[in-house]
Amino acid sequence: xxxxxxxxxxxxxxxxxxxxxxxxxxxxxxxxxxxxxxxxxxxxxxxxxxxxxxxxxxxxxxxxxxxxxxxxxxxxxxxxxxxxxxxxxxxxxxxxxxxxxxxxxxxxxxxxxxxxxxxxxxxxxxxxxxxxxxxxxxxxxxxxxxxxxxxxxxxxxxxxxxxxxxxxxxx
Amino acid sequence: xxxxxxxxxxxxxxxxxxxxxxxxxxxxxxxxxxxxxxxxxxxxxxxxxxxxxxxxxxxxxxxxxxxxxxxxxxxxxxxxxxxxxxxxxxxxxxxxxxxxxxxxxxxxxxxxxxxxxxxxxxxxxxxxxxxxxxxxxxxxxxxxxxxxxxxxxxxxxxxxxxxxxxxxxxx
Numbered sequence: 645x646x647x648x649x650x651x652x653x654x655x656x657x658x659x660x661x662x663x664x665x666x667x668x669x670x671x672x673x674x675x676x677x678x679x680x681x682x683x684x685x686x687x688x689x690x691x692x693x694x695x696x697x698x699x700x701x702x703x704x705x706x707x708x709x710x711x712x713x714x715x716x717x718x719x720x721x722x723x724x725x726x727x728x729x730x731x732x733x734x735x736x737x738x739x740x741x742x743x744x745x746x747x748x749x750x751x752x753x754x755x756x757x758x759x760x761x762x763x764x765x766x767x768x769x770x771x772x773x774x775x776x777x778x779x780x781x782x783x784x785x786x787x788x789x790x791x792x793x794x795x796x797x798x799x800x801x802x803x804x805x806x807x808x809x810x811x812x813x814x815x
Numbered sequence: 816x817x818x819x820x821x822x823x824x825x826x827x828x829x830x831x832x833x834x835x836x837x838x839x840x841x842x843x844x845x846x847x848x849x850x851x852x853x854x855x856x857x858x859x860x861x862x863x864x865x866x867x868x869x870x871x872x873x874x875x876x877x878x879x880x881x882x883x884x885x886x887x888x889x890x891x892x893x894x895x896x897x898x899x900x901x902x903x904x905x906x907x908x909x910x911x912x913x914x915x916x917x918x919x920x921x922x923x924x925x926x927x928x929x930x931x932x933x934x935x936x937x938x939x940x941x942x943x944x945x946x947x948x949x950x951x952x953x954x955x956x957x958x959x960x961x962x963x964x965x966x967x968x969x970x971x972x973x974x975x976x977x978x979x980x981x982x983x984x985x986x
Contacts, residue, residue, distance in 0.1 A: 655889075718826075718889050718892075721889075721892070721919075721940050721941075722940070724940050724943075725938070725939045725940035748892075751940075751944075754943060754944060754947070755940070755942075755943045755944075757943065767896070768896045769892050769893070769895050769896035769922075769926070770892075771926075772895075772925060772926045772928065772948075773922075773925060773926075773944045773947070773948075776925070776944070776947035776948045776949075777943075777944075777947045778947075
């Protein structure tokens with residue numbers, strides 16, 4: 645069983661949270677939602693999913709977790725305006741722990757300056773940002789780089805995203 | 816009287832649309848809202864402002880307008896996923912017509928690859944994107960570059976943003 649940190653704020657893409665989390669939990673892994681403040685309720689951009697933040701960002705340490713998951717929507721942009729989440733994401737990348745980012749999720753990794761020289765994908769609207777950030781952007785349903793970083797483009801890619809994320813968790 | 820194109824989609828930052836538009840109109844200028852499709856209603860992210868798209872992006876030409884205004888919020892990210900808006904913004908920058916962008920507005924200019932070597936500012940969360948895009952990012956309430964590009968960071972900067980945008984329109 646692996647411990648997976650999920651960083652989340654309002655306006656996350658609903659299914660990009662629920663689908664991976666369900667597949668991680670079904671495989672026996674544990675998911676912990678981390679937001680700006682413990683106990684706050686956050687709402688997806690399609691208003692379909694509401695969830696409670698289990699741990700505030702000030703209460704967690706990278707060493708407690710085996711992997712980081714960054715759902716998409718506008719949540720990653722909200723999070724990267726707060727340097728604590730940028731440092732948190734940077735820590736996973738530097739420790740070479742698995743990081744799973746879908747859609748706008750890679751925005752947090754751009755701000756952490758951790759995409760340089762990395763193969764990755766993301767939502768169409770952030771393609772140029774990722775290229776400027778020196779990522780090698782690939783237009784594929786899923787990109788796995790150095791068996792550590794898993795990225796996908798949209799909810800349509802969830803099956804491949806979940807499969808490759810689980811593969812790294814189980815390896 | 817100048818003609819100002821405003822590019823807009825859902826989840827714009829309400830007051831970053833209303834405040835500049837009111838100040839442009841009070842000064843006698845004309846504002847035209849441009850979205851993906853004519854007649855569609857778009858709603859601000861704070862649900863305070865709803866407006867009708869007056870012209871679809873396929874119906875407009877850069878030559879009809881004297882200036883471009885890009886309000887912030889999540890609207891610019893939605894727009895830059897559509898290459899027609901990227902080309903439209905690029906056209907204003909290349910023609911050296913005045914461009915006013917606040918908060919997340921510069922995202923559209925990043926995707927259009929028009930910030931290289933330009934002095935500019937923007938919302939905290941897009942600072943690293945703008946630096947990667949080779950802009951000279953300045954943490955100021957308003958940045959006016961080459962008497963053509965006006966950028967600001969947040970709604971708190973609106974007074975300075977409106978003042979400098981109007982100054983360019985009137986010059």
